[in-house]
Every structure is written in C-alpha cells, then in structure tokens.
Amino acid sequence: xxxxxxxxxxxxxxxxxxxTLSKYNIKVCLLEKEGEVASGTxxxxxxxxxAGYASPRExxxxxxxxxxxxxxxxxxxxxNFPFKRTGSFVVALEDNQIKILEKERKKGTEDGIPELxxxxxxxxxxxxxPNLTDDVVGVLxxxxxxxxxxxxxxxALAENAAINGVKFFRNHEVxxxxxxxxxxxxxxxxxxxxxxxxxxxxxxxxxxxxxxLGLDYFSIMxxxxxxxxxxxxxxxxxxxxxxxxxKVSKGILVCPTLHGNxxxxxxxxxxxxxxxxxxxxxxxxxxLEGGRKLIPNLPARSSIRSFAGLRAVPDTxxxxxxxxxxxxxxxxxxxxxxxxxxxxxxxxxxxxxxxLLGLELKIKEDYNPNRPKPERFKDFTKEELDKKxxxxxxxxxxxxxxxxxxxxxxxxxxxAPVGANTVDGVKFRCRPGMxxxxxxxxxxxxxxxxxxxxxxxxxxxxxxxxxxxxxxxKTKDFILKSERRGVSEE
Ligand SMILES: Cc1cc2nc3c(=O)[nH]c(=O)nc-3n(C[C@H](O)[C@H](O)[C@H](O)COP(=O)(O)OP(=O)(O)OC[C@H]3O[C@@H](n4cnc5c(N)ncnc54)[C@H](O)[C@@H]3O)c2cc1C
Numbered sequence: 236x237x238x239x240x241x242x243x244x245x246x247x248x249x250x251x252x253x254x255t256l257s258k259y260n261i262k263v264c265l266l267e268k269e270g271e272v273a274s275g276t277x278x279x280x281x282x283x284x285x286a287g288y289a290s291p292r293e294x295x296x297x298x299x300x301x302x303x304x305x306x307x308x309x310x311x312x313x314x315n316f317p318f319k320r321t322g323s324f325v326v327a328l329e330d331n332q333i334k335i336l337e338k339e340r341k342k343g344t345e346d347g348i349p350e351l352x353x354x355x356x357x358x359x360x361x362x363x364x365p366n367l368t369d370d371v372v373g374v375l376x377x378x379x380x381x382x383x384x385x386x387x388x389x390x391a392l393a394e395n396a397a398i399n400g401v402k403f404f405r406n407h408e409v410x411x412x413x414x415x416x417x418x419x420x421x422x423x424x425x426x427x428x429x430x431x432x433x434x435x436x437x438x439x440x441x442x443x444x445x446x447x448l449g450l451d452y453f454s455i456m457x458x459x460x461x462x463x464x465x466x467x468x469x470x471x472x473x474x475x476x477x478x479x480x481x482k483v484s485k486g487i488l489v490c491p492t493l494h495g496n497x498x499x500x501x502x503x504x505x506x507x508x509x510x511x512x513x514x515x516x517x518x519x520x521x522x523l524e525g526g527r528k529l530i531p532n533l534p535a536r537s538s539i540r541s542f543a544g545l546r547a548v549p550d551t552x553x554x555x556x557x558x559x560x561x562x563x564x565x566x567x568x569x570x571x572x573x574x575x576x577x578x579x580x581x582x583x584x585x586x587x588x589x590x591l592l593g594l595e596l597k598i599k600e601d602y603n604p605n606r607p608k609p610e611r612f613k614d615f616t617k618e619e620l621d622k623k624x625x626x627x628x629x630x631x632x633x634x635x636x637x638x639x640x641x642x643x644x645x646x647x648x649x650x651a652p653v654g655a656n657t658v659d660g661v662k663f664r665c666r667p668g669m670x671x672x673x674x675x676x677x678x679x680x681x682x683x684x685x686x687x688x689x690x691x692x693x694x695x696x697x698x699x700x701x702x703x704x705x706x707x708x709k710t711k712d713f714i715l716k717s718e719r720r721g722v723s724e725e
Pocket of ligand 1: 243244245246247248249266267268269272273274275276277278279280281282283284285407409410436437438439440441444459460461544545546547570573574575576
C-alpha cells in the first residue's frame with residue numbers, strides 16, 4: 236500500500252498532525268520508535284498552555300502560540316483531555332522590572348492576546364495567589380494561559396486519529412529513507428513503508444531524519460530542564476507563576492498540576508546526549524532556589540519525584556516548518572517551547588503545505604472529531620460506582636492506592652485505540668505509579684494485568700518499550716537450574 240502521508244514521530248506534534256489529517260479522505264500512517272506515543276519531549280515538560288507574549292516578534296513560534304492557545308478550547312471539548320485556563324502571573328520582584336511587563340503587555344495586546352492585565356495592588360495579588368512572595372511589586376496577569384496534561388492530550392489525539400483511520404506503528408524506528416519517482420520508501424527495523432508525502436516530526440532526532448534525505452540545513456541541540464514534583468495537597472497554588480524571563484528560557488516557574496500536585500522547574504542546560512534525562516543535585520538545588528524566589532514556602536520535604544525533559548533547540552531558535560527541496564518532504568522540526576501550546580496551529584500549517592503540494596483533501600463523511608472522556612473511578616458518585624462494580628467487579632479492585640486507580644481503568648487504558656502496551660504507557664494514561672509511593676506497590680500488579688490482557692509472559696512486559704524488560708525470569712526457576720548444574724546458591 237502507498238500512503239498519502241507518512242508521519243515520523245509520535246510526540247504531540249506528530250499526533251496532532253495525524254489527528255488533523257484523519258479528517259480527510261487520505262491514507263495516513265505514523266511511525267514511532269518507542270513502545271508508546273508521547274515518549275519523547277512530550278512526556279516531560281511544564282504542560283503550560285502559554286498566552287503567547289513571551290517569544291520575540293520575529294519568530295513564527297510567537298504567532299503559532301497565540302493561535303494555538305485559542306484552538307485549545309474547541310479541541311478540549313472534542314477530545315476530552317485534561318485542560319484548564321488557570322491564568323498565569325509573570326512576577327516582578329523589583330520596580331525596574333515593571334517596564335518589562337508593560338512592554339510584554341503592550342505587544343501582546345497588539346498581537347491579539349486577550350485580557351492581558353498588569354496588577355500592582357499587593358493585597359489583590361496575594362488574594363489571588365496567597366503563597367506568593369511578599370516581595371512581589373507587580374504581575375502581568377494572563378487569564379487565557381492554562382494547564383494541560385501533555386501526554387493525556389497526545390493519547391487523546393492518537394486515539395481520535397486511530398478511530399478515524401490513521402495507522403500507528405510503534406516500536407518502528409526509522410533508519411533509512413529513499414525518495415524515487417516521487418515515492419518515499421521509509422525503512423524501519425521492522426519493515427518498509429511507502430508514501431507520497433513524508434512529515435518529519437521526530438523531535439530531538441529531526442535533524443538526523445532530515446539528513447537521511449540529504450537535507451543538512453539545521454541542527455538540533457538538546458537543552459535539559461529539570462523538575463521537582465511535590466506530593467498532592469502539599470501546597471495549594473492557583474496560577475502558573477513565572478519569574479521575569481531570561482535570554483534562554485522563561486525561567487524557573489512554580490506551577491500547580493491538573494491532578495493536584497505542584498512542581499518547580501525547569502532550569503536550562505545545553506547538553507550533547509539526546510537521551511540524557513538524568514537529574515543532578517546541583518540542578519535540583521538550582522530549581523529549588525529559583526522557585527523559592529516566587530514561593531518561599533516550597534515544601535521541599537514533600538517532593539515525590541525529580542525528572543528532566545529535553546528541549547529540541549534548533550540553531551534558528553524558531554520552529555522549522557518547511558516544505559523542503561525534496562518534493563513532498565515537510566520538516567516540522569525544532570519544536571521547542573511553546574510547541575505544546577502551538578500544536579493545533581502547527582498541524583493546520585502542515586495541512587496548508589500539503590495542499591500546496593497538490594494533495595487533495597476532502598473531508599470524510601464519517602469523520603468523528605470526538606473522543607469520549609475515559610471513565611474514572613474518581614468521577615463517579617457512590618451510586619454510580621456501586622452500579623459499575625455490580626456490572627464489573629474490576630471497578631472495585633483498587634490497584635494503585637495512592638491514586639485510587641481500579642483494575643478496570645487499567646484494562647480500559649490497555650484496550651483503548653493505540654492503547655497502553657508498557658508499564659509507563661499504563662502509568663501515563665491512568666496514573667498507577669504517579670502517587671506518593673511511585674509504583675512501589677502497584678507495579679507488579681500492573682505487570683500482571685498487562686501480561687494477562689496482552690497475552691504475553693511477564694518477562695515480555697517492558698517499562699517503556701524494547702530492551703526495557705522488567706522481569707527476567709522466576710527466582711525459583713533460576714535456583715532449580717543452578718541446582719541442576721550443581722551450582723550452589725551462593
Ligand atoms: C523542559 C521543557 C519544558 C517545556 N514546557 C512547555 C510548556 O510549558 N508549554 C509548551 O507549549 N511547550 C513546552 N515545551 C515544549 C514542548 O514540550 C515541545 O514543543 C513538544 O513536546 C514537542 O513535541 P514533538 O512531538 O515535536 O517532540 P517529541 O515529543 O520529542 O516527539 C518526537 C517523537 O519522535 C520519535 N522519533 C525520533 N526519532 C525517530 C525515528 N528515527 N523513527 C521514529 N520515531 C522517531 C521520538 O521517539 C518521539 O516520540 C517544553 C519542553 C521542555 C523540554
């Protein structure tokens with residue numbers, strides 16, 4: 236089969252493009268190297284839907300961010316992912332910073348960002364955010380900024396794309412691409428795919444993919460950002476809190492999450508290894524100190540996890556969304572922040588390029604833009620829950636006690652379109668392992684459920700895809716084998 240469009244990369248960018256294209260009467264597939272979609276940068280970032288004032292005017296990312304922010308309202312209604320317009324504050328701590336905020340507000344308002352406001356009344360500011368430092372002298376308030384769960388958004392996009400006909404191939408790392416007679420032949424370790432158009436949304440590896448077609452006009456540098464996540468209810472915040480931005484990033488922010496936690500981060504460290512997501516003592520110290528400038532009572536002892544994400548920083552510092560010299564090949568590269576915010580606008584831009592390339596895009600008669608909200612134990616009333624448990628006792632078997640996740644939610648996550656097939660896939664879809672014990676108790680049960688539902692042995696179940704197997708065999712089998720070979724247990 237020859238696809239009309241092949242997408243490389245199943246982050247939020249690739250999945251958003253896939254979902255947008257699934258509206259049309261064309262054949263589309265997506266190739267992702269990891270065992271799950273949302274395994275790259277999309278998995279670890281701040282999850283802020285920015286208002287859009289932060290990027291300089293000479294960059295397209297500014298305008299795609301402003302547009303993308305607006306597109307979230309309809310997308311969240313259709314796709315039912317966790318999203319809330321909490322609003323954000325950029326916090327000035329010194330009088331001379333006020334003029335920076337005034338400039339941002341003026342330019343932002345001129346560029347179509349609604350409701351940007353400067354607040355100077357400390358009493359009013361502290362009423363809106365009681366834990367904010369007393370040193371605040373003013374804030375830029377952006378009520379349209381918000382929070383999204385980036386991976387739940389991406390799973391929703393993939394699910395909806397899949398029910399509308401897009402084929403997803405996970406564990407398919409693209410290793411070679413040929414372009415002959417206007418057909419791309421894309422090789423992965425598991426097979427070959429042919430398509431008339433090819434979209435490169437490979438994140439940190441986008442320059443490598445582009446080079447496979449001889450296009451070497453940009454480079455991508457990984458820039459690490461570390462975070463600390465605090466236990467649920469350790470601190471109550473209402474807004475996304477930014478300091479005044481630095482030259483390289485929006486600075487260390489303090490932020491609530493949609494699941495009731497708080498986090499602080501990220502810092503910004505240029506590195507060379509696109510797989511290095513380690514955290515360091517120095518980095519964690521840096522972000523705690525940074526966060527305390529905004530929230531002095533950050534509850535360091537309630538930290539439940541540290542993690543890091545990698546920005547794919549292009550040498551242009553702007554999104555690279557290009558119809559390239561290779562006919563039918565579109566680079567969607569260097570999608571650094573605010574790529575999550577801009578994602579729906581980026582997908583629309585790609586559709587414009589495909590139309591320019593002559594792809595006929597007719598809306599399918601049976602296109603369904605909606606993805607039902609996954610059923611959650613926590614959302615049911617007691618009566619609804621009783622009924623659910625009577626119908627299926629798996630609703631009453633709690634697997635993750637920290638997050639109150641029953642077996643049925645895990646089963647549903649596994650059998651959803653483009654469903655979970657790894658432990659992390661389950662964790663990021665319905666949260667077992669996200670709580671205080673970080674999977675200490677529920678992980679073996681999750682492995683058991685994955686094994687049963689996917690009809691695989693325990694040893695075949697992986698943390699996050701190939702070569703991340705968790706169990707290697709049964710302890711007793713090893714002992715028996717050793718005894719048969721005459722080896723003592725010591
Ligand atoms: C620290 C940090 C904070 C951020 N905060 C925000 C924020 O608050 N708001 C915001 O709007 N944006 C934010 N961003 C930016 C946002 O996270 C990114 O713009 C977005 O996640 C990029 O998604 P992507 O799909 O382009 O890349 P990725 O998510 O990295 O997806 C690329 C995919 O391609 C796959 N791939 C790579 N090579 C191959 C291959 N050879 N074959 C097949 N598949 C391949 C990868 O496995 C990966 O899944 C932040 C980023 C970071 C790192």
